[in-house]
Amino acid sequence: MTQIKKIFPYLVSVLAAFVVVGLLLWVLKFNPLKAFETMLFTSFRTPNGFIQTLLKWIPLTLTALAFTVPLSSGKFNIGAEGQMLVGAIGAAAVGIIGKDLPLPVLLPLVILAGTLAGAFWGLISAWLLYQFNINEILSTVLLNFISFSLVDFVATGPWRDPAAGHPTTVPIGEGGFLPMLVKNPPLHSGIIIAVIVAVAIYYFTSKTTAGYELVVTGANPRASKVHGIDIKKMFLFSMVIGAACAGLAGAIEVSGVHHRLIEGLHSNFATLGLIIGLMSRGKNSAVPFVAFFISILEVGGSAMQRTVMVPVQIVLIAEALILIFILLSDIVKRRQK
Amino acid sequence: MEQDNILVMQQVDKTFDRVVALSNVNFELKHREILGLLGGNGAGKTTLMNILYGLYRADSGKIILEGKPITILSPKDALRQGIGMVHQHFLQINNYTVLENIILGSKVSRPFTNNYETEEKNIQQLCERFGLEIDLSARVETLPMGTRQKVEILKTLYRGVKILILDEPTTNLIPQEVDSLFETLKIMVREGLSIVFITHKLREVLSICDRITVLREGKNVISLTRKDASDEMLVRAMVGDKMDLEKSIMFTTRAETSAETARKETISLVGVNKINAQKIQELTDISFAIKSGEIFGVAGVAGNGQRELAEVVMGIQPVTSGKVIFEEKEITSLLTSERIAEGFVYIPEDRLADGFLNKTSVAHNLILGYHKLEPYSRKGIINWKNVNDRSRKMIAEYNIKTTGPEEIGGNLSGGNIQRVMIARAFSQPSRLMIAHNPTRGLDIPSMDFVYQKLLEHASTGATTLLLSEDLDELLLICDRIAVMYRGKVVGILPREKFEKYEIGRLMSGFDLASN
Numbered sequence: 001m002t003q004i005k006k007i008f009p010y011l012v013s014v015l016a017a018f019v020v021v022g023l024l025l026w027v028l029k030f031n032p033l034k035a036f037e038t039m040l041f042t043s044f045r046t047p048n049g050f051i052q053t054l055l056k057w058i059p060l061t062l063t064a065l066a067f068t069v070p071l072s073s074g075k076f077n078i079g080a081e082g083q084m085l086v087g088a089i090g091a092a093a094v095g096i097i098g099k100d101l102p103l104p105v106l107l108p109l110v111i112l113a114g115t116l117a118g119a120f121w122g123l124i125s126a127w128l129l130y131q132f133n134i135n136e137i138l139s140t141v142l143l144n145f146i147s148f149s150l151v152d153f154v155a156t157g158p159w160r161d162p163a164a165g166h167p168t169t170v171p172i173g174e175g176g177f178l179p180m181l182v183k184n185p186p187l188h189s190g191i192i193i194a195v196i197v198a199v200a201i202y203y204f205t206s207k208t209t210a211g212y213e214l215v216v217t218g219a220n221p222r223a224s225k226v227h228g229i230d231i232k233k234m235f236l237f238s239m240v241i242g243a244a245c246a247g248l249a250g251a252i253e254v255s256g257v258h259h260r261l262i263e264g265l266h267s268n269f270a271t272l273g274l275i276i277g278l279m280s281r282g283k284n285s286a287v288p289f290v291a292f293f294i295s296i297l298e299v300g301g302s303a304m305q306r307t308v309m310v311p312v313q314i315v316l317i318a319e320a321l322i323l324i325f326i327l328l329s330d331i332v333k334r335r336q337k
Numbered sequence: 338m339e340q341d342n343i344l345v346m347q348q349v350d351k352t353f354d355r356v357v358a359l360s361n362v363n364f365e366l367k368h369r370e371i372l373g374l375l376g377g378n379g380a381g382k383t384t385l386m387n388i389l390y391g392l393y394r395a396d397s398g399k400i401i402l403e404g405k406p407i408t409i410l411s412p413k414d415a416l417r418q419g420i421g422m423v424h425q426h427f428l429q430i431n432n433y434t435v436l437e438n439i440i441l442g443s444k445v446s447r448p449f450t451n452n453y454e455t456e457e458k459n460i461q462q463l464c465e466r467f468g469l470e471i472d473l474s475a476r477v478e479t480l481p482m483g484t485r486q487k488v489e490i491l492k493t494l495y496r497g498v499k500i501l502i503l504d505e506p507t508t509n510l511i512p513q514e515v516d517s518l519f520e521t522l523k524i525m526v527r528e529g530l531s532i533v534f535i536t537h538k539l540r541e542v543l544s545i546c547d548r549i550t551v552l553r554e555g556k557n558v559i560s561l562t563r564k565d566a567s568d569e570m571l572v573r574a575m576v577g578d579k580m581d582l583e584k585s586i587m588f589t590t591r592a593e594t595s596a597e598t599a600r601k602e603t604i605s606l607v608g609v610n611k612i613n614a615q616k617i618q619e620l621t622d623i624s625f626a627i628k629s630g631e632i633f634g635v636a637g638v639a640g641n642g643q644r645e646l647a648e649v650v651m652g653i654q655p656v657t658s659g660k661v662i663f664e665e666k667e668i669t670s671l672l673t674s675e676r677i678a679e680g681f682v683y684i685p686e687d688r689l690a691d692g693f694l695n696k697t698s699v700a701h702n703l704i705l706g707y708h709k710l711e712p713y714s715r716k717g718i719i720n721w722k723n724v725n726d727r728s729r730k731m732i733a734e735y736n737i738k739t740t741g742p743e744e745i746g747g748n749l750s751g752g753n754i755q756r757v758m759i760a761r762a763f764s765q766p767s768r769l770m771i772a773h774n775p776t777r778g779l780d781i782p783s784m785d786f787v788y789q790k791l792l793e794h795a796s797t798g799a800t801t802l803l804l805s806e807d808l809d810e811l812l813l814i815c816d817r818i819a820v821m822y823r824g825k826v827v828g829i830l831p832r833e834k835f836e837k838y839e840i841g842r843l844m845s846g847f848d849l850a851s852n
Contacts, residue, residue, distance in 0.1 A: 207718055207721070208717050208718055209709050209718070212704075212714075215697060218696075219694040219695065219701070220693065220695065222690050222691055223690070223694060223705070224705070225673070226653055226683065226691045226692065227673070227683075228673040228676070229674070
């Protein structure tokens with residue numbers, strides 16, 4: 001009963017968002033029912049649709065965690081985009097430099113380099129916060145801009161692939177490719193890493209004393225400080241862990257999908273990650289499930305554009321509306337009291 | 338008849354969420370009387386009066402003023418009907434003058450100018466009529482608590498009230514100010530006002546009130562005139578049948594002499610100074626030593642450095658100079674977590690900001706600070722089964738009203754949040770307890786329970802630093818009392834020399850002023 005009560009506002013929010021989007025489609029002279037059918041069921045109709053969904057799920061889960069883990073301690077990491085890109089740069093750099101190394105050596109190096117590079121990018125903001133109390137929202141957002149230029153610099157520099165018409169590096173060594181779980185349609189093993197990370201973070205925040213300190217710091221930093229918790233350390237730590245998740249997402253995109261650094265590989269993952277994080281209300285344990293739902297919409301959205309000719313942006317509108325309605329349901333709940 | 342009722346409230350019900358705050362409460366106030374509205378925290382006194390003042394709406398019930406039923410929807414309505422209220426927390430603008438604070442929000446004779454001569458004259462007249470000596474041009478932040486309260490009273494008088502409600506008016510006053518307040522109340526009654534005096538202190542109602550109404554758990558218990566009232570009757574009415582008065586600390590007298598003095602000192606402060614980031618001297622040259630088994634009280638008007646003292650001892654704020662010594666070791670630079678490991682326990686004053694986690698579970702709250710200790714955790718892994726088992730025990734022992742360890746802290750009421758803090762503090766064996774206003778917001782049996790726990794704790798040889806704004810509380814259980822004024826310790830009295838007015842004098846800094 002209570003479980004239903006908890007989910008109820010979410011269901012209503014999703015429904016309400018679809019009603020509004022439906023009206024919008026109707027006004028634009030599309031068939032809303034057909035559009036929704038494509039949007040919701042493409043993922044489950046073909047193996048390809050399902051695998052596409054899983055491939056979206058990996059970076060979405062990781063970038064959402066990049067937002068929610070720091071949020072557990074009350075800090076806002078808006079820089080998952082930059083951290084993901086720097087992670088991708090790190091992974092690509094190691095993959096290119098060590099391109100002759102065998103898989104058991106190169107693959108872990110590539111993944112690790114990406115994760116650490118992302119963590120380093122987050123550490124800059126975290127350290128500024130720790131040392132000078134500089135607002136982490138500003139510093140993470142601003143570092144995003146630097147990372148865009150950094151990608152351009154690397155992708156048009158000595159590692160540039162002259163054959164490509166778009167800023168792209170040469171491919172990384174084959175030893176750095178994530179092995180495929182399914183050959184056709186292709187599903188790489190990055191999904192295993194993402195699942196492990198999601199489970200580990202859930203376990204960490206709910207079962208360990210350090211995770212407990214993280215959560216209570218987020219709940220009331222002042223009370224946590226009074227009871228002996230080093231809250232500044234918690235801020236630093238959670239920002240770095242979050243950034244490492246984003247860096248890992250970048251490394252997996254390089255090592256599993258593109259096998260090189262491409263400008264624009266971050267797509268809109270970080271923005272969606274933020275939306276997923278907010279929809280989960282910062283609950284790390286809810287992130288993988290919400291991310292899966294959003295992946296379905298994303299995959300369905302591109303299919304919708306192809307088959308029903310509805311612009312893909314409609315999906316983003318739907319996602320934004322769901323979030324707005326969820327936030328509104330909070331206010332409704334408060335008023336009822 | 339002069340003694341007819343000026344105001345009657347009938348069958349008032351009020352429920353918050355699922356908590357019944359008032360059920361079928363009747364209330365009568367006669368012309369020109371001081372009525373004591375007595376009861377512990379959570380008895381519904383303030384709720385009832387907030388309904389009368391229009392801050393809350395009753396679920397049902399009638400309000401009859403001078404024979405006519407009225408509805409009150411807001412404090413504005415209440416003031417129009419001649420009902421005024423002075424809250425525990427004053428609603429004043431600190432850097433405004435007394436005059437400006439009084440006329441704020443009322444119509445002035447010459448709007449669009451800064452000329453308030455007419456108003457000033459009127460207020461001056463009121464002051465004379467009610468014997469209130471207040472400098473109207475003083476900024477309120479420079480005034481002592483007792484005077485600021487008189488400004489609040491003057492504010493309601495200026496708005497022409499016939500009925501004045503005072504919510505726990507003596508809370509922040511020193512004994513001398515309490516006497517002066519009582520004088521004012523007597524004059525006001527003589528001038529034709531009717532007064533409701535909300536309090537949980539027996540002595541006060543017996544010394545000033547004409548009639549006494551007792552509430553308990555949102556219900557009427559008794560109403561009687563002072564000459565019919567006895568201590569014992571009122572105590573019983575306030576606490577109900579469940580409390581064992583024989584075992585009680587509050588209603589039995591403790592020995593006049595302090596604990597044996599041969600014990601060794603556990604914690605001492607040597608010349609501690611603290612200057613904050615804004616370059617304000619918060620603590621000046623504080624030195625004292627507390628012995629094991631001793632309950633060392635710190636008295637003072639709120640905001641005279643008590644909080645800073647507690648946080649310096651706990652290691653939350655650093656000292657600027659001076660030493661803190663615990664069991665012959667210097668601990669001045671020890672971290673809070675290290676002090677907790679040494680057996681320090683802290684009950685902070687501001688429970689919502691410093692002590693409680695609204696957004697996490699009750700169990701999270703109950704282990705805060707001790708989460709690294711067994712049986713709560715081992716090697717960095719929390720054992721939630723143990724945590725929940727211990728939490729359930731604490732919830733039962735400390736009478737915390739909650740659905741269980743998993744309930745979100747924010748759902749708890751103020752009194753229950755305080756119980757969580759008390760339960761947490763006493764859940765661990767400790768060697769030094771720092772308790773700052775530990776009974777704030779608790780009902781009488783719970784207050785008594787805390788006193789029993791504190792004495793029990795002291796009897797094990799542990800040391801207690803009890804900071805409180807409730808002087809009665811300190812007089813009741815402390816072995817020595819230090820008085821703080823503007824960040825200094827201005828006097829330390831042993832139990833044999835406890836005297837209310839002497840402490841009051843020190844609290845208001847009279848000694849320093851004359852020097």
